[in-house]
Amino acid sequence: MNITNKPELGQYMTFEFSKEKPIHGWFWYKEGFAPEIVEWAIKNENNPKTVLDPFCGVGTTLLSAKNLGLESVGVDASTLAVFVSKTKTDDYDQSDLETVRAFLEKQLPPPPNIRWEFELFDVRAAFPKRNYNEILALRNAIEQEDDRVRNILLVGLLSILPQSSLVLKDGGVLKIIKDKKALPAREIFKRRVKKMLKDLELQKKGHGPRVFLGDARALNMEDESIDLVVTSPPYLNNIDYSKIYGLELSLLSMSKAEASEVRMRAIRSFIGKQMEVQDMPPEVGEIGERIPIIGTYFKDMELAIKEMFRTLREGGAAHVVVSNSVIHETHILVDEVFAQMAERIGFADVEMVVGAERVADVKPQKVKTRESIVIMRK
Ligand SMILES: C[S@@+](CC[C@H](N)C(=O)[O-])C[C@H]1O[C@@H](n2cnc3c(N)ncnc32)[C@H](O)[C@@H]1O
Incomplete structure (x- = not known):
């Protein structure tokens, strides 16, 4: 050889x-x-x-x-991988991009009364309370949008979990670090999605x-x-992968069982x-x-x-x-x-x-x- x-x-x-x-x-x-x-x-x-x-x-x-x-x-x-791959390779038109932009300025209804369940720990301990509520409120509002718009917004939201949470991916395990600096969820979500929109202006x-x-x-x-x-x-x-990206998987599917299926x-x-x-x-x-x-x-x-x-x-x-x-x-x-x-x-x-x-x-x-x-x- x-x-x-x-x-x-x-x-x-x-x-x-x-x-x-x-x-x-x-x-x-x-x-x-x-x-x-x-x-x-x-x-x-x-x-x-x-x-x-x-x-x-x-x-x-x-x-x-x-x-x-x-x-x-x-x-x-x-x-999670399939969803992100699809969203990154889909074609979007100007009206999708405008709807995404309008979403960023929307008033969000209060977070729904649902539990975000995760197999490894109680998710509420993984975020500052305000971020937990903002993420759930965003998740809920995103779900009301049409497919392509929903997908862009949801990838944006999934991608900010590492920075907006108290979780550290350490080798093969997730750890909650109480004094980790978690960035404000809504704000970094907005910044992230704006960057995504800029990328899409030039998409092939x-x-x-x-x-x-x-x-x-x-x-x-x-x-x-x-x-x-x-x-x-x-x-x-x-x-x-089902553990280290478990938090993202659980927010995507809103199901605790998803990780074990993966x-x-x-x-x-x-x-x-x-x-x-x-x-x-x-x-x-x-x-x-x-x-x-x-x-x-x-x-x-x-x-x-x-x-x-x-x-x-x-x-x-x-x-x-x-x-x-x-x-x-x-x-x-x-x-x-x-x-x-x-x-x-x-x-x-x-x-x-x-x-x-x-x-x-x-x-x-x-x-x-x-x-x-x-x-x-x-
Ligand atoms: C090293 S990563 C691939 C990363 C990819 N090259 C990229 O740039 O994004 C390996 C991937 O294999 C996937 N995987 C694990 N077992 C698999 C299987 N039986 N069939 C298909 N994919 C699998 C994991 O979910 C993970 O996304």
Whole structure:
């Protein structure tokens, strides 16, 4: 297998560069990548016309494809990710934008007498009282608007929860920090939505993607219908998305049960989702038996890579962005296992492009781990 280094790509394997970009930055998704990764893949493959992201997150691949005039399809296990992706890639007309602008100046009726339920803690403890009431009042008023207007406003509201709450996302857990400075909800909502409106004045229209809730391990899609996959699956031993974005999920769905439904569909990449694996991929070896989360993760990813193979046309390619992991002081070369599985599954050519290297403490020694793009050509 050919391995090359492209350190200039490393900076784009995080969400940092998406944050400042029009529309891309609407919802902070720490685990996302930047549009440059998608643009690089499109430029390096054979004139693709249809692009798939089976772990689409907040739609970086889909919005990049749309901006370049390509058709795309996005799938994610999280209702929040699907909602944000759809809203970021929809087309809006001037009258939608005017209605959104008018909403910002509206007098809001008092907050409705409903509970905002969340599985991890009492949401009222997560906000200053005034912000809690303002958010519920906004949520209620937004729900009265027509679809496209509602969606823009709701993404705006969901995106301000980190700054308007007392919650801190700390690694894989949410913590309430009593003396955290929470910004005034209504005010930052207004500012945020105004910025979104500015982005939309320049939006490229047409070529909206198809985005749906689903499971990358079993895609509801036709064989050989895609030219290019650009994606990044959850990383091994990474966060539980249904928890870390649980507050946003609960405000979107107004249901406590939503998070556990998202968790059911998710790749088994985090502790708490491990179980016994039948038919362990042979590339994983005994470590998959010894540390169950490793076995379940690669089993799920084997299914996802098989789906990429099935949906790609002959000559098509998958660019899979992945990071190696350290678990129980063992360094796991996730990219190599992906590459070996891809060869067994039938990809004709597999190459690896290393974008970033980090030093991890794997006692007693330090090892170099890396973030790479595994490129699988059919
Ligand atoms: C690393 S993030 C992708 C971020 C994306 N590249 C972006 O820029 O927004 C991985 C995504 O996989 C989703 N996911 C987890 N399990 C899944 C499954 N079985 N099928 C589809 N999506 C899944 C998570 O909800 C999360 O949004």
